[in-house]
Amino acid sequence: MCPERWSDPEAVSTAAAVLGSRARIDAPLGALTTSRVGGPAAVAFEANGPADLQVVRTAGEASGLDIIVIGRGSNLLVADSGFEGIALFLGEAYGEVEIDQTDATVTAGAAVALPVLARQCASAGIGGLEWAVGVPGSVGGAVRMNAGGHGSDMASCLLDADIADLNGGDAPPPAVNHRVDSLALGYRRSGLADSDVVLRARLRGHPTSPEVAMDRIAEIVRWRRENQPGGQNAGSVFMNPPSDSAGAQIDQAGLRGLRMGSAEVSRVHANFIVSDPGGTAADVVALMDEIRRRVHEHSGVVLQPEVRMVGFEGSPTPA
Numbered sequence: 001m002c003p004e005r006w007s008d009p010e011a012v013s014t015a016a017a018v019l020g021s022r023a024r025i026d027a028p029l030g031a032l033t034t035s036r037v038g039g040p041a042a043v044a045f046e047a048n049g050p051a052d053l054q055v056v057r058t059a060g061e062a063s064g065l066d067i068i069v070i071g072r073g074s075n076l077l078v079a080d081s082g083f084e085g086i087a088l089f090l091g092e093a094y095g096e097v098e099i100d101q102t103d104a105t106v107t108a109g110a111a112v113a114l115p116v117l118a119r120q121c122a123s124a125g126i127g128g129l130e131w132a133v134g135v136p137g138s139v140g141g142a143v144r145m146n147a148g149g150h151g152s153d154m155a156s157c158l159l160d161a162d163i164a165d166l167n168g169g170d171a172p173p174p175a176v177n178h179r180v181d182s183l184a185l186g187y188r189r190s191g192l193a194d195s196d197v198v199l200r201a202r203l204r205g206h207p208t209s210p211e212v213a214m215d216r217i218a219e220i221v222r223w224r225r226e227n228q229p230g231g232q233n234a235g236s237v238f239m240n241p242p243s244d245s246a247g248a249q250i251d252q253a254g255l256r257g258l259r260m261g262s263a264e265v266s267r268v269h270a271n272f273i274v275s276d277p278g279g280t281a282a283d284v285v286a287l288m289d290e291i292r293r294r295v296h297e298h299s300g301v302v303l304q305p306e307v308r309m310v311g312f313e314g315s316p317t318p319a
C-alpha cells in the first residue's frame with residue numbers, strides 16, 4: 001500500500017502504522033504551498049493536542065523518518081520528488097485567538113494565519129500588529145522565521161511562546177513556555193531546533209482606535225498589491241545582504257524577467273520568483289542558482305536563500 005516512489009517504503013509504512021488511520025500517505029505537500037510546485041509528503045498527519053504530538057514523535061523514532069512542521073507553506077520550496085518524511089500540520093486546536101484588552105496582549109495558536117490575526121487585533125482596537133496583514137504565514141512559522149515587514153517583526157511583538165520538543169521521551173511532549181529573549185530571533189531566523197514545534201504565542205500590542213488600525217491595514221494591503229506580484233511564489237527568495245536589499249542586487253545584475261523553464265524572476269519585485277501553473281521546483285532551483293551566480297559575478301555578493309528547502313539533499317530545513 002506504500003507507494004514505491006520512496007527509497008525506504010518500509011520506513012514510510014512503519015510511520016503510517018504508528019500514526020494510525022489519520023495518517024495520510026503520499027499526501028499533497030508542494031501543492032499546498034504558496035508556490036504550488038513540488039511533490040507529496042510520504043506521510044502527513046494533523047495534530048490537535050499533546051497526545052497527537054506524542055504519536056508523531058513515536059512515528060519519527062520508530063521509522064527514522066524526518067519530521068517537518070508545516071504552517072501555511074508560504075516560505076517553503078518542496079522538491080518535485082517530494083519529502084520522504086512526516087509532514088506535521090497543526091489543526092483547529094491551535095487555531096484560537098484570545099485578545100486581552102486590559103493589557104493589549106493577544107494569545108494566538110500557532111496555526112492562526114497572520115493576516116487574520118492582524119485584522120482581529122485591529123478591529124478590537126489593538127495596534128502594533130498591522131504589519132502582519134502582509135505576511136501570508138502562520139503564527140508558528142512567523143516565530144520560527146522571525147517574520148516581519150513595514151518596520152516591525154515578530155521579535156518586536158512577541159512576549160513568549162509555548163514550544164514542544166519532538167525529540168525523545170515517552171510522555172507527551174510538554175509545551176514549555178519560552179520568553180522571547182531565549183529564542184535568539186534575528187533577521188529571518190531563530191534559534192529553534194528542527195524538532196521544536198511552536199504551539200502558541202503571546203504578543204504585545206498597544207491600545208488604539210479600530211479605525212486607525214484598520215486604515216493602517218488598508219494602507220499595507222494597498223502597498224503589497226502595488227509592489228509585490230501575485231500568483232505562485234514563496235515571497236522573498238533571498239535574505240537581504242548587509243549592504244543592500246536582495247531585490248536591488250538582483251535588479252542591478254539585470255535579472256528582472258529572467259526565466260528558466262516555468263520559473264521567472266518577477267518583473268514587479270526582483271526578489272520574488274513566480275512559477276507558472278504546473279511549474280516545477282527544479283526550475284525554481286535552477287533559477288535561484290543562476291541568480292546567485294550572476295549577482296556574485298556582478299557585485300561579489302553571495303545571496304543566501306530565505307526560502308526553506310524541503311526534500312532536497314541536505315534538507316529538510318536548512319537555514
Ligand SMILES: Cc1cc2nc3c(=O)[nH]c(=O)nc-3n(C[C@H](O)[C@H](O)[C@H](O)COP(=O)(O)OP(=O)(O)OC[C@H]3O[C@@H](n4cnc5c(N)ncnc54)[C@H](O)[C@@H]3O)c2cc1C
Nearest residue numbers: 071072073074075137138140141142147148149198234235
Ligand atoms: C506573497 C508573500 C509575501 C511574503 N512577505 C513576507 C514578509 O513581508 N516578511 C516575511 O518575514 N516573510 C514574508 N513571506 C514569507 C512567509 O510568509 C514567512 O516566512 C512566514 O513566517 C512563513 O510562515 P508559514 O506558516 O507559511 O511557514 P511555512 O512556510 O509553512 O514554514 C516555514 C518554516 O517554519 C517552520 N514552521 C512552520 N510552522 C511552525 C511551527 N508551528 N513551529 C515551528 N516551526 C514551524 C517550518 O518547519 C519551516 O521551517 C512572504 C511570503 C509570501 C508568499
